[in-house]
Amino acid sequence: MNLYIEAIGFGVIAASSIALGAMGFTLQFGLTNVLNVGYGATMSFGAIVAYAAHLTGMSIWLALICGGIATSGLTLLSAKTLLRVYAKRGAALFEMAMVTFGIALIVEYAIASITENNTFSLTIAIEHTHALGPIRFTDVQLALVILAVVVFILLDGFLRLTKVGTALRATAVDPDLARASGIATGRIVTIAWLLSGFLCGLAGGVFTIDILTVNAFTGDSLLSLVIVAALMGTAGSVRGAALAALLLGIATQLVSAAGASGYASAVAYGVLAVVLLARPKSVQGGLVADRVQITV
Amino acid sequence: MLRPEPCLRAAEVSFGYASLRVVHEASLQVGPGETVVLLGPNGAGKSTLVKGIIGQLPLLSGTLDLNGSDISRTPAQIRVRQGLGYVPQIRDVFPTLSVWENLTMGGYLLARSGIKERAEQVIGDFPALDRLRRRRAGTLSGGERKMLAIARALMAKPSVLILDEPTSNLAPLIAAKVLEEIVASLAGAGQAVLMIEQRVELALQVATYGYVLVQGQMRLDGHAAQLQETEDLSSLFFSGGAAPLHGGPEAATRGLA
């Protein structure tokens, strides 16, 4: 029994990186409608930058922020150059996803080429462990969970209580009407890419601190869970993404605890397939019916 | 009857899509306190004209001024800042945002400190919205939703408010209410209103002035009372513009006949 309670604890820790990633993903996807399959690669980028920054002697927490900022820059750069070019040429939804896939391959294999396919391991001194019933948290793990919660509260508050945050939600629902209300939608989209990139880099870094290794493909192992959480929580909903991430984190750890670790993520993907098939309202549109606007 | 000095003036404007010109050298004007209705059969180009005025389509020829300054080349969001308010036919509110949030978005261009005050003012003008503040706009009834859409557009204190078929999705009774209560009261408050409307009879009762667009050209215009008496208004609608023209004074000066 304790095994399962422990698994819940691990699930919460695992959820911290999934949630950070999913919040960034859903924010950008809900606003721009670009299905960013390249998100995994940019998470790897954030993780690698954070690791490199940590190597220079920076504290791991500061390094994490560095990773976030660098990824934010990379994301905005690729959105405003490559993605924008293809969106202007009228690329369809799926073609935009293919473009992000191409960008992802370039980012990943560029990192792989530079790092010579190495996997680096991270060592962080653990000072204390805390016990919560049978669940044991180290200082670092506790910090990761707190970080994710704080980011969630800040982001949710930003979206609900500030003018720019509300404008971001408004633009996500109806960019034309937002423009007709005088909202500078271009600026709002830029803010969304920056925020999403920052959260993406943070997620990559947090995932690395959690599993203590990093290579060019680190982000990929997190990507599918991030997309699952973002889509389960309805595209564009930060609260939904955070909740779905928590559920997924716990579910995958419970499946592992039950001895079927090989199926842990298969369960998560199965959940996604069921969600997508059973909730046609959030995903419908057919090939033609609804025009979905891409705003990059 | 003299018309007030216009705040929005479109002179011989043409609009269209790519190589296709839909509106040909149409002119219209709207002044404070006027409710101007743009009539015309389906496919006449009314929506195209309005889209051009608010800046969603580029101006192909002619001039557009708002409050005396030329807005022909001004991007859509700047036209909003300069005083064009617009309520689309469908997708007129942000359905996932609350009523209050919709209003604050309408006042996006106001100074931060002024938004709340202005929203209270607007709710004062539309008391029915008061108890709905926290409701999601997507859950409102058709009439409430249109009221919110208009209130949202008024937040920015537009000098001209443009309504694209405000009653198109409403039941007849509600439609009459929207036109007779909401739209009519706007003119009473001195607001300049330009609206496209399919319900000709009802619209002419509320409006002060009307234009008839047929096949992309202004075929007729005149005071609402005059237009109401025009016998062949409906033949103009159905004949595709072949009927003889009984233009108002402005139509004559444009030399369309």
Add this chain to the structure above:
Amino acid sequence: MSAFVSISLVYLAIYTLSAWSLNLQYGYAGIINFGWIVFQSIGAYVAATTALGSPTSGGFQTYIFGARLGFPLPLIMGTLAGAALALLLGLIILTRRIRPDFQAIIMLVVAIIAAEVVSTNTALFNGANGLSNVPQPFNGVMHLSYNNYQWFFVAFSFALCIIVYFGLEWICRSSWGRALRAMREDDILASHVGINVQALRIVVFVIGGAIAGFSGALLVEFLGTWSPDAWSFVESFVVFVSVYVGGRANNRGAIIGAFLVPVVFGTMPSFLPEFGYPGLSANLEWLVIAALWLTTFYLRPAGILPEGRFIARRTRAREQAPVMPPIAKQGSVA
């Protein structure tokens, strides 16, 4: 040198079949099968297990339904397996109206789950180690040298390609092919003119699945081995890129795409002398394929051999460009 040419040619044949399969599903019918590789893979596994014979107890590999069928039965079984999987998934996924990019995700998810289940569960197809020692057709009978057998396989696979090509052209040029394009352009309109869109979508998905299964069966007969490493979901991307580079809804274009993308940039570099650290050339291959995709999609979005001009603009035009309101159309008559 001879081996280099013959192996590349066999790959060309197999990737051409792959591109045709996806081209039929995506290029002609607009179905975004981002999990395409699963259909090739099941064809390969089924062909392998039906050629390997029943697994002996204590043998080094375990798998289900082992049988030792002679040529051409494993190929046929592989083809049928691809078709059956397509029928099953088609009935679940294609019967719903889902946004096209979400449809792609579901297919992608299917591919990831399949890879994980097959890698983990050794009882199915020997898990992550995969199957090996799959007998090659006629190799036991003909007693050819290694090189000659390779060339025999080139001729064999080309002959099969020619048959498939004529079959596909026949399908795509028939009234049935026109119905496919009509459905891709506007499924609602197509259903209004009496096309049974759902049935058509599933049938075309099944035919595409059958060709994918067939290509997998042929591939495993040639390689003799098949494991989860060979069919990561990224492979579907490569096939999509070849369809795009060659030109959607153009079967001759697909040959060019298959030649350029997976053969020239994906397979041939492995014959180059190794340079740098191990794995560098593989990294560079991927960089080149990604760059090739981004540049061709920019420079020639319709591909090298675009679809014939008699067909209206593609789906994207409608999905993105402002839809011309009826107003405008009437205005233009005036």
